[in-house]
Amino acid sequence: MKIVVASGKGGTGKTMVAVNLAWALSQSQEIHLIDCDAEEPNVHLFYPGGKDEGPVTVKVPEVDSEKCTLCGACGEFCRYGAISVLTESVMFQAHLCHSCGGCMLSCPVDAITEVPRRIGMITRSEPSPTLTVISGILDEGEIAAPAVIKAAKEAGEWDGVSVLDGPPGTACPVIETMEGADVCILVTESTPSGLADLRRAAHLAEALGIPSGVVINRSDKEDGPTLAFCEEEGLPVLLTIPFDREIAAIQNRGAILCSEKEEWKEAFAQLYEDTIAITGDIS
Amino acid sequence: MKVCITSKGDSPESVPENRFGRTPFFVVYDDETGNVIEAINNSSANDASGVGPKVVQMLVSKGVNVVITGQVGGNANKGLEVAGIPTYAFGEAKTVADAYAAYKAGTLTRIV
Numbered sequence: 055m056k057i058v059v060a061s062g063k064g065g066t067g068k069t070m071v072a073v074n075l076a077w078a079l080s081q082s083q084e085i086h087l088i089d090c091d092a093e094e095p096n097v098h099l100f101y102p103g104g105k106d107e108g109p110v111t112v113k114v115p116e117v118d119s120e121k122c123t124l125c126g127a128c129g130e131f132c133r134y135g136a137i138s139v140l141t142e143s144v145m146f147q148a149h150l151c152h153s154c155g156g157c158m159l160s161c162p163v164d165a166i167t168e169v170p171r172r173i174g175m176i177t178r179s180e181p182s183p184t185l186t187v188i189s190g191i192l193d194e195g196e197i198a199a200p201a202v203i204k205a206a207k208e209a210g211e212w213d214g215v216s217v218l219d220g221p222p223g224t225a226c227p228v229i230e231t232m233e234g235a236d237v238c239i240l241v242t243e244s245t246p247s248g249l250a251d252l253r254r255a256a257h258l259a260e261a262l263g264i265p266s267g268v269v270i271n272r273s274d275k276e277d278g279p280t281l282a283f284c285e286e287e288g289l290p291v292l293l294t295i296p297f298d299r300e301i302a303a304i305q306n307r308g309a310i311l312c313s314e315k316e317e318w319k320e321a322f323a324q325l326y327e328d329t330i331a332i333t334g335d336i337s
Numbered sequence: 338m339k340v341c342i343t344s345k346g347d348s349p350e351s352v353p354e355n356r357f358g359r360t361p362f363f364v365v366y367d368d369e370t371g372n373v374i375e376a377i378n379n380s381s382a383n384d385a386s387g388v389g390p391k392v393v394q395m396l397v398s399k400g401v402n403v404v405i406t407g408q409v410g411g412n413a414n415k416g417l418e419v420a421g422i423p424t425y426a427f428g429e430a431k432t433v434a435d436a437y438a439a440y441k442a443g444t445l446t447r448i449v
């Protein structure tokens with residue numbers, strides 16, 4: 055069972071929901087918590103000390119200058135401008151490369167081979183016997199977040215329940231995270247811009263065929279438009295977390311709400327039950 | 338020596354184009370005679386990505402030695418640098434011919 059926690063934009067408290075959900079579940083079963091926000095991983099702030107599980111690499115071309123005739127074919131093929139044939143050398147700009155392998159195929163003299171290039175890493179920690187935390191971390195300056203997310207998902211793959219903290223937004227990294235998920239929890243705030251972001255995220259989940267429900271965070275009790283939208287779209291509201299000084303203070307300390315407040319532990323356990331219910335899975 | 342100037346049109350009277358990779362045309366001068374020898378239609382101008390380096394490769398294949406333009410992005414900058422093509426900003430020049438004259442007079446600022 056893969057549960058993705060997502061939101062149309064950053065800063066809605068998505069990681070807080072993912073971390074608390076995983077913590078609450080880990081009180082009664084084994085859980086994998088996978089941080090898929092590779093560009094700005096935050097889960098490790100709650101669970102520091104992850105062990106390096108090795109690099110994530112992508113394949114990039116390497117030109118053998120002995121064999122290369124500077125014919126220009128590779129550069130003409132590459133639509134990303136990552137490889138350019140210049141007067142005396144072939145220039146490769148790694149940050150533009152999409153690892154499509156096309157330049158290698160286009161070279162008439164087989165001067166190009168593929169070599170691995172590191173773009174990020176995977177870390178793993180076991181903060182409790184029932185909780186495994188896996189983070190996919192994209193290196194500074196790199197852009198291929200989906201490759202790191204895929205590797206993090208593979209590292210956390212198992213038969214039990216996984217909670218995936220997704221990247222914000224609705225672009226490729228989110229799609230990679232949602233791929234293969236059973237259900238999606240969309241975290242939102244009750245503001246007009248929050249609603250616009252929720253709408254985009256909800257439509258993405260729908261397009262990918264993933265059932266979803268909504269968590270309203272930092273609610274000011276004026277959730278009318280959000281509730282109306284959920285009603286209209288048939289999205290169940292799974293949990294409403296009020297805007298509250300005490301909750302904010304716990305968060306600011308980097309602590310886990312559920313571990314300090316019995317009522318929230320129960321609320322998040324219930325969130326899980328209600329989330330599972332959306333998938334139609336009774337187990 | 339071939340000197341090329343990014344241009345909105347295909348003649349020396351055209352207005353110089355500020356963008357390097359997405360320029361519609363390159364007007365090419367022969368430095369020895371001072372004549373325009375070619376106006377290259379930039380086929381990469383509307384590509385989605387990687388425009389700068391693609392254009393650099395194209396200019397290299399055409400044997401261009403000097404570029405005069407408005408601004409150069411990072412990826413193209415790297416290409417021009419590695420290719421050893423000195424690049425100048427046309428500054429206040431109102432036409433391609435003005436820009437070429439200013440280059441010959443040595444008043445343009447080198448940017449790559």
Ligand code: SF4
Pocket residue numbers: 114115131132133134135136137150151152153154155156157158
């Ligand atoms: S692998 Fe693809 S994107 Fe990368 S340089 Fe080669 S052709 Fe370009």
Ligand code: SF4
Pocket residue numbers: 117121122123124125126127128129139144160161162163164165166
């Ligand atoms: S296609 Fe092969 S031979 Fe031609 S420039 Fe590229 S690496 Fe060199």
